[in-house]
Amino acid sequence: MKNRAVVALFVAVLLSLPALAQQPAASTTPDNSSQTSSTNATGKAPLQYETRQGFWGKVNPFARKKYVQRQITPIQNRVNELDELTAANTKMIKDVDSRAQQGIQMASNKANEADQHAVDAGNKAQTAQQTATQANTRLTTVEGVVSNIDQYKATNQTEIRFRPGQAVLSQNAKTALDQMAEPLKGQHGYIVEVQGFSSGKGQAAIATSRKMADAVVRYMVENHEIPVYRIYVLGMGNAPIQTTAEEGAKPKRMSGGRVEVSLLKNDLEQLASSSSAPATSAPAATEQK
Numbered sequence: 001m002k003n004r005a006v007v008a009l010f011v012a013v014l015l016s017l018p019a020l021a022q023q024p025a026a027s028t029t030p031d032n033s034s035q036t037s038s039t040n041a042t043g044k045a046p047l048q049y050e051t052r053q054g055f056w057g058k059v060n061p062f063a064r065k066k067y068v069q070r071q072i073t074p075i076q077n078r079v080n081e082l083d084e085l086t087a088a089n090t091k092m093i094k095d096v097d098s099r100a101q102q103g104i105q106m107a108s109n110k111a112n113e114a115d116q117h118a119v120d121a122g123n124k125a126q127t128a129q130q131t132a133t134q135a136n137t138r139l140t141t142v143e144g145v146v147s148n149i150d151q152y153k154a155t156n157q158t159e160i161r162f163r164p165g166q167a168v169l170s171q172n173a174k175t176a177l178d179q180m181a182e183p184l185k186g187q188h189g190y191i192v193e194v195q196g197f198s199s200g201k202g203q204a205a206i207a208t209s210r211k212m213a214d215a216v217v218r219y220m221v222e223n224h225e226i227p228v229y230r231i232y233v234l235g236m237g238n239a240p241i242q243t244t245a246e247e248g249a250k251p252k253r254m255s256g257g258r259v260e261v262s263l264l265k266n267d268l269e270q271l272a273s274s275s276s277a278p279a280t281s282a283p284a285a286t287e288q289k
Helices: 002-021 030-039 054-059 065-147 171-184 202-224 267-271
Strands: 153-162 190-198 231-235 257-265
Touching: 153 171, 153 202, 171 202, 171 257, 190 202, 202 231, 202 257
Parallel strands: 190 231
Antiparallel strands: 153 257, 190 257
């Protein structure tokens, strides 16, 4: 009898081991359950393992296929939910990053546009400053020209010689007058001074010198279209000629006839864009033959 009781007790212990092994190690309190559910990513309660397996589940020490499926299915569903949540978060992060990049690009474009506007404004200001400077320079030049409008300076001079008692231009004289008058076409701010000198005495010498000067003026007006109002004529007669070879030398009286043609200009030509200053030449003497 004692042996049977020991065997029965041993069998009962063996049968109770699977049931004890399948029970959870520790029970979760209500406070811990609420705290865990609040920290889950899905916001759902933690998975609960099934403890009721029936008679055969307690008796059989090995887990059955249906039991394993029932235990794995909630876990798989929860994993799928986490995957969906992760995908949604990833998409949201990408959308936020895309909007941030668009905002940064728009801000950069606006900054570049503002920089370009600033550069354009600076260029316009510089152009305006240059225009103002040019206008001021031009005004200063005009003021100087106006103040010196009546200040003429000799720039070119030639001498035409005549035989005694004659007032006819030679070919050499015409060539010399051509060289002086040709560059004057289209110019402004000049006058031509013509002075005649003749040997003899009194009014006869003055009349002769005026005839020679008139011959020079007539040639310049007819052949080079120099306005008459720009020519000043004076018959000097037998007035003495001041020589500059030696300082303190006395004026000399000449024999025969001669005409001095002087070109005088003021600063008005600075205002004409097409003007060109004629080169100053030494007095040229052409003898009547």
